[in-house]
Amino acid sequence: MAIHRVSFFGLIVAAGVSAFLTEEEFPWQPPGPGDLRSPCPGINTLANHGLLPRDGRNIDLEVLGEATALGYNMEHNTMLAVGIPALTTSTTGNSSTFHLSDVDQHMPQVIEHDGSITRDDKYFGDSNSxxxxxxxxxxxxxxxxxxxxxxxxxxxxxxxxxxxxxxxxxxxxxxxxxxxxxxxxxxxxxxxxxxxxxxxxxxxxxxxxxxxxxxxxxxxxxxxxxxxxxxxxxxxxxxxx
Missing domain, CATH: 1.10.489.10 (Chloroperoxidase-like)
Known part of the structure; x- marks a missing residue:
């Protein structure tokens, strides 16, 4: 099943077009115990639909690129503007992957930032939820x-x-x-x-x-x-x- 999904992702990315998405194929599920999420609702959403790993762990640029292309029809270079900085926050032990929670890093700021629409500033405590x-x-x-x-x-x-x-x-x-x-x-x-x-x-x-x-x-x-x-x-x- 996973092989079919990756193959489908690859076809979409190669074609450079958006796909018709359904809840049946990519059902929404809230994160469960032990699942990791970020201060960014955009990538959290992709994980909640299974376009990114639902546990939010060990994400590389290929997986992120496929998910953002299918979920938002985002072109590759735009994804890299987020993906490459995300790798600099990695705590996975592998510099080519990151956990979603890693990008909550505040100092130095890479992706997480003050003045978010949906998050509190780190100064007040929790900037991830x-x-x-x-x-x-x-x-x-x-x-x-x-x-x-x-x-x-x-x-x-x-x-x-x-x-x-x-x-x-x-x-x-x-x-x-x-x-x-x-x-x-x-x-x-x-x-x-x-x-x-x-x-x-x-x-x-x-x-x-x-x-x-x-x-x-x-x-x-x-x-x-x-x-x-x-x-x-x-x-x-x-x-x-």
Missing amino acids: FSHAAWGRALASWGDIEIIDFAAAAREIKARFEWGEANNPEFNATFARTGSLLQYALLLSAFGDYGNANMTLIRYWAEHERLPLRLGWQPPVNNINSTMNRLIAANISALWV
Whole structure:
């Protein structure tokens, strides 16, 4: 069964196209005792569907590339922008693999960062688990909207950073800015048209760490790539004043 899955992944990646995903083929399961997860809801979601190892352990770039391509239609070089730094946090004893929990490393910051949409800052303790408080502030900043556009993203980031700088004396705004813009680039690419993300889909994904397949979502037809990410980040930055 595992051989069939890897072969299917390989065909999708080689073709450079998105696949039709179903809950039947990739059922969602919450992490069990001993399973490892990260501060990143995007890769946690892939593990919860079995696109990454469900135990969150010993992940290499090939496995990560196949999972992000199938789960989000992410092109290879964009995956490497996350995957290569993740390897530098490895505690597996093998420099070519990492556990999901490894990327919670805070000093030096590699992937985990202050000012997350869904996590508390490390200064307050747990930066790895979903934070209802952090997420609640994001929802309040967005307000009663159905679509998250560049303006809504900029408004939310501004409020989030103001809160962080006022409440966290160790707030790392420089690294937080990079991480926050990357988060939005992925959100606005994966869950909507360029610059217009569906709030319902984002809430389902973030609050459950689950692909919103049951809501009719499928990975974007156009792949998530570095060029598009930079354009989205630039548009948000222009409004973030």
